[in-house]
Amino acid sequence: xxxxxxxxxxxxxxxxxxxxxxxxxxxxxxxxxxxxxxxxxxxxxxxxxxxxxxxxxxxxxxxxxxxxxxxxxxxxxxxxxxxxxxxxxxxxxxxxxxxxxxxxxxxxxxxxxxx
Amino acid sequence: xxxxxxxxxxxxxxxxxxxxxxxxxxxxxxxxxxxxxxxxxxxxxxxxxxxxxxxxxxxxxxxxxxxxxxxxxxxxxxxxxxxxxxxxxxxxxxxxxxxxxxxxxxxxxxxxxxx
Numbered sequence: 745x746x747x748x749x750x751x752x753x754x755x756x757x758x759x760x761x762x763x764x765x766x767x768x769x770x771x772x773x774x775x776x777x778x779x780x781x782x783x784x785x786x787x788x789x790x791x792x793x794x795x796x797x798x799x800x801x802x803x804x805x806x807x808x809x810x811x812x813x814x815x816x817x818x819x820x821x822x823x824x825x826x827x828x829x830x831x832x833x834x835x836x837x838x839x840x841x842x843x844x845x846x847x848x849x850x851x852x853x854x855x856x857x858x859x
Numbered sequence: 860x861x862x863x864x865x866x867x868x869x870x871x872x873x874x875x876x877x878x879x880x881x882x883x884x885x886x887x888x889x890x891x892x893x894x895x896x897x898x899x900x901x902x903x904x905x906x907x908x909x910x911x912x913x914x915x916x917x918x919x920x921x922x923x924x925x926x927x928x929x930x931x932x933x934x935x936x937x938x939x940x941x942x943x944x945x946x947x948x949x950x951x952x953x954x955x956x957x958x959x960x961x962x963x964x965x966x967x968x969x970x971x972x973x974x
Contacts, residue, residue: 748902777961787949787964800961834902836962843960844891844953845910850902 745770748837748851756857762823765854767835769816775799775840776818777848778810781832790833793818794840822856830858861886861952865965873973878922878937880968882950885931891953892933893962894924898946906948909933920944945972 749768757763769776777800778790789802793812810820816837822829832855836848866881884890891910895903907918914926924935935948947969951962 779962786966787951787962789954789961789963792961800959802961836903844955845908846960847893847905847908848962849905850895852900852902 748835748849750833750835750851750854752854753852754855754857756859757825758859759825759827761825762821763825763856764819764821765833765835765856767818767820767837767851769818769835769837770849773837773839773849774816775838775846776812776816777836777838778818778820779834779836780804781834781853782830787834790820825858827858829856831856861890861954861963863892863950863952863963863965865948865950865968867968868966869969869971871971871973872940874942875939878935878940878944878970880935880948880950880970882924882933882935882965883931884933884950884952886952886955888955890955892924892926893951893953894918894922894933894935895949895951895964896946897949897967903949906935940970940972942972942974945970 751766775794777792792800796812807823812818832853834853835851838846838848862885893908894906907916909926917923947967950965
């Protein structure tokens with residue numbers, strides 16, 4: 745079974761631009777979660793989608809948004825980029841039915857650099 | 860609210876020595892706990908998880924962890940370190956309540972293995 749894939753793997757943007765990251769979950773998984781990883785803040789939860797609906801949201805500004813399509817693929821968008829948005833963005837997929845015990849499988853991440 | 864604390868941001872061991880990575884949790888409800896490993900420029904890989912079945916959990920690559928409620932700990936161990944174990948290790952707990960279920964991560968412990 746193919747794992748979680750994320751595209752692109754690397755991105756360089758400038759302040760003020762917007763960016764869209766994509767995540768394809770493991771086949772059959774209906775939940776996709778997004779995390780931001782930075783050296784200073786560590787791993788922080790952004791949001792989770794299940795069956796095209798946002799089920800859970802972390803404490804990030806409204807510039808961070810996401811969506812999920814009917815095939816469970818997900819995108820996240822960051823508008824008006826700031827230097828502090830430079831991070832590794834990780835996507836994780838799970839079956840989604842057992843909220844607390846399901847295993848989340850992570851993709852390789854997208855490394856975003858904001859200049 | 861749930862949280863995890865990883866003691867020691869860097870741990871160095873010799874090849875063949877015992878690996879012990881410490882994780883303490885805080886939770887007002889029975890926790891669901893996870894250990895993930897991250898190799899350079901990669902995503903997170905699940906090592907093992909505790910979901911209230913057995914207190915001693917065996918994972919991949921020879922790792923295991925023991926859930927100790929009295930000590931609120933979930934330390935990760937491996938009897939004999941291998942060079943390939945050099946990576947960063949994250950302990951995580953599931954957020955609980957409502958539609959939560961996202962992972963809350965510790966700050967991570969970088970493991971170095973000396974030949």
